[in-house]
Amino acid sequence: MDLLDLLRGPWPWFVAGPAIGLVVPILLVFGGRRFGLSSSYRHLCAIANVPASYFRYDGRRQGGWNLLLVAGIAIGGLLGGVVLGDPEPLRVAEATARALEALGVSVDGGFVPASIFSWEGLGTPAGFVAVVVGGFLVGFGARWAKGCTSGHAIMGLAELQPASAIAVAGFFAGGLAATHLLWPALLGGP
Amino acid sequence: MAIPTDARFLAIGVYFGFVLMKGEVVSWYRIQEMFRFDSFHMYGVIGTAVLVAAIAVWALRRFGARSVDGRPIVTEPMPGGWRRYAGGGLLFGVGWALTGACPGPIAALVGAGLWPFTVVFASAWLGTLCYGLLETRLPH
Numbered sequence: 001m002d003l004l005d006l007l008r009g010p011w012p013w014f015v016a017g018p019a020i021g022l023v024v025p026i027l028l029v030f031g032g033r034r035f036g037l038s039s040s041y042r043h044l045c046a047i048a049n050v051p052a053s054y055f056r057y058d059g060r061r062q063g064g065w066n067l068l069l070v071a072g073i074a075i076g077g078l079l080g081g082v083v084l085g086d087p088e089p090l091r092v093a094e095a096t097a098r099a100l101e102a103l104g105v106s107v108d109g110g111f112v113p114a115s116i117f118s119w120e121g122l123g124t125p126a127g128f129v130a131v132v133v134g135g136f137l138v139g140f141g142a143r144w145a146k147g148c149t150s151g152h153a154i155m156g157l158a159e160l161q162p163a164s165a166i167a168v169a170g171f172f173a174g175g176l177a178a179t180h181l182l183w184p185a186l187l188g189g190p
Numbered sequence: 191m192a193i194p195t196d197a198r199f200l201a202i203g204v205y206f207g208f209v210l211m212k213g214e215v216v217s218w219y220r221i222q223e224m225f226r227f228d229s230f231h232m233y234g235v236i237g238t239a240v241l242v243a244a245i246a247v248w249a250l251r252r253f254g255a256r257s258v259d260g261r262p263i264v265t266e267p268m269p270g271g272w273r274r275y276a277g278g279g280l281l282f283g284v285g286w287a288l289t290g291a292c293p294g295p296i297a298a299l300v301g302a303g304l305w306p307f308t309v310v311f312a313s314a315w316l317g318t319l320c321y322g323l324l325e326t327r328l329p330h
Contacts, residue, residue: 007212013234016213020235021242023206025250030198032257034266035243037293041318054322065199072203073294074301079204080211081302092219093228100222111299112218112290117306131306134288135296135313136320137281142293143321144328145278146268149292152279153236156268158243163268163275170279171286178287179225 008084024155033065036151038142040070081111103187126186145170207298216298218290225287273329285317 011019024035043063046055089109092100097107105113114121121127142148145167147156153171156164210216213235223229249255250263257263268275286292289310291299296314299307321328 009212010214011209011212013213013231014238016209016215017235017238018242019209020206020213020215021239021246023202023209024243025246026202026205028247028250028263029255029257031202032259032261032263033199037297038314038318040293041315042322044315045319045322050319050322052322052325054325055319065196068196068199069203069206070293070297072200072205073207073210073297074203075200076204076207076209077211077216077298077301078303080208081216081298084208085302086212090214090217090219093223095228096219096223096226099226099228100219107219111214111216111302112304117218117304119306122306122309130288130290131309132313134285135310136317137285138289138292138296138310139285139314139317139319140321141278141280141282141285141317142314143278143318145275145282148282149286150294152275154239154243157240158247159265160244161265161268163270163272166272166275167279167282170276171283174280174283174285175221175225175287176283177280178284179222182284182288 004084008086009088010086010090020154021158024158027069031065034151035155036147037066037070037073038139038148038151039063040066041139042143043067103184105187129182129186141174206294207301210295210298211302216291216295216302221287221290269330271330277329285314 027033027035040063042055043059043066046057046059046063090111092107100107105115108114116127116130122131145152147164147167149171152164152167157168214220215232215235220232224232255263291307291310293314296307296310300311
């Protein structure tokens, strides 16, 4: 097995987790910034001059670094997902695969189910709710909570911030409700 | 010589995006496994990420490290109160389980050519915009 195969294949949690955690000190030392990604949407609103006091600041100046970080992530996605993409289909835990099949969502080998996350899927009620409503809640919720998975679950928890513990409990409660109540209702409808 | 430009942030982003793809953190299926308690993977990823970040933050403070451009590394306490964290956290969690992606993975998936995530991105931007308009009327 050569180095390229190691780079291509999926990484186990004990490699990927620490590699993600290292972003925090790298960003603090080499960038002088605290890790967080969802404020990038706020900066884009500020740059677009959305008329609200919440967006009245110089988005380019204060948020330029954050937008570059997000642009870099997209390039990393291209490298990790396409250029050095895993040639093997994604495997899913058997119990989850069975539960999803029962709801009509098949494990198709991709990162995300194509039946929902595709232009055709977007036209179905489940696809529309997942993509449009889900995206809206990610943006709205992250701003209200003052952070997302990176700002609260990684950076905030690493700093032992009580606010982040509340936010992460909220992330988890919301995710459980959506998985066990909302998704079955969306997919198993009449 | 002056510290080279903000290109460093782009480079850190490339690294992070690559790791997100390889750890399969970007996968809707992995998020489903997590919320169904069917796999340890995401718990292992988030748990070790927090552990490594916490040790690093502690060590940087302990030894009074500064960033390359001389800024001290300090904790900025989040504002008090709990309503915003509970309410916003709940809504964010619902969005996370619906899209299977949070802001980092959304960007990575767009880069990987999964075009529906451009719509997720636009919706998240719209959600941010609506929060900004409603900010003063929400409990915090």
